[in-house]
Amino acid sequence: MSKKQTYSIGELAREFDVTTRTIRFYEDQGLVAPERRGQTRVYTPADRVTLKLILRGKRLGFSLAESRELIGMYQPQSDNRSQLLALQEKIHQRRVQLDQQLRDIQLLQQELDNAEQRCLESLNQLESKENV
Amino acid sequence: MSKKQTYSIGELAREFDVTTRTIRFYEDQGLVAPERRGQTRVYTPADRVTLKLILRGKRLGFSLAESRELIGMYQPQSDNRSQLLALQEKIHQRRVQLDQQLRDIQLLQQELDNAEQRCLESLNQLESKENV
DNA sequence: GGGGAAGTTTACGTTAACGTAAAGTATTGG
DNA sequence: CCAATACTTTACGTTAACGTAAACTTCCCC
Structure with missing residues (x-):
């Protein structure tokens, strides 16, 4: 019964009204790291949230570097x-x-x-x- | 008694913490149009306000084109x-x-x-x- | 089994918004 | 008088954030 909700790159691109190129670029920049089924990228709900945060950052005029920093702030991960x-x-x-x-x-x-x-x-x- | 307050490019650059290059670039883009005393640019209080608006736009993530449009909105000038x-x-x-x-x-x-x-x-x- | 549709990699191109350097002019203080 | 300071023009360089094109694979459908 585990909800294995996943998304393709095309689905996310449509939902957020960006191109797949854009999403792959964000991966290049280390902002998302989708799993792979073979060659194909498979995105989790967490990846989707990350994209949402990036695009919200864009609306506020943040650079990708700034958005990355902000996203990093939500997981302290540090002792x-x-x-x-x-x-x-x-x-x-x-x-x-x-x-x-x-x-x-x-x-x-x-x-x-x-x-x-x-x-x-x-x-x-x-x-x-x-x-x- | 007319207040002939004017500014040099350096003064404005210091006040707004930008380079003179930046201010000249804005002139290139048609955002400000200072008068000249000989070769030298002389800025009026109105120019100063324009700069302020541009920089506020930048803080909100606006492009210069968007800021230009916004500034244009303040002078209807149209019948x-x-x-x-x-x-x-x-x-x-x-x-x-x-x-x-x-x-x-x-x-x-x-x-x-x-x-x-x-x-x-x-x-x-x-x-x-x-x-x- | 041929042809879309959606995915992939690689790589060069583009735009905005300045940075930076070079080379010249004008004024001002010691 | 000359050297520093502030201004000028011209022009090439740079970075971010993708766009765009080419060439390839995979899957599905009739």
Whole structure:
């Protein structure tokens, strides 16, 4: 009864709207490491999650190196004190950056509101002139 | 009494922590168009704001082309109806994307919280073992 | 058994966003 | 006067993140 859910490269490519080339490139970069059935790559749900994280990173403007680092943060895997402290610091730095991004987004949203407002006003002015 | 505040390329580079090469590159791409005093570029406060917007865009992962488009949105400059409607649509699309980014950030923040928590637990375990 | 459809490897090509170096001009302080 | 500092143009180099093409295998279907 073990759920042996797996995915082909094509399935994942379709689901995430990327090319298979892209997924293979991520493998080249050591971001995913699918098993093989013969030659063919076989992806596990864990691989799928990893892809999801990478693509979320992309939406936030992260490089693959940054995404790799972030993914690494989720599995501490370390009983080394200094490494844990370094990890803690990295987490802190990421949070600082995310906070900045959040502020940037809020400002931009505000500006879009204003731009839309001016846009609507221009449209209204056009309409009123047309109706003379 | 007119405030003739201007900036040199070096000043702006220092303020925004980029190289002068970068600023000249943005000019090449038509993002800023400083005046000249002889050969030398002279930047106005408006140019400075433009630079600020570009760099904020970079923090959000925007390409220069996207930032240019965004900056263009702030000056409607158009009495053309179809252009205004197109602008409205662009604004809408940006908002959709920003909403997605905002959700991505919130998820990531949550995950960083968890990662930090596990990090602290690992550190605590190390400490307790040391104190035997 | 021929031909799609989906998978594979290898490898060269491409774009964005600058970096970096060379060679020249203009101003300013000791 | 000359040397440092800040500016300029021109131009080739670099990195990330894939795109694209070629040539091959495997499987399935009618």
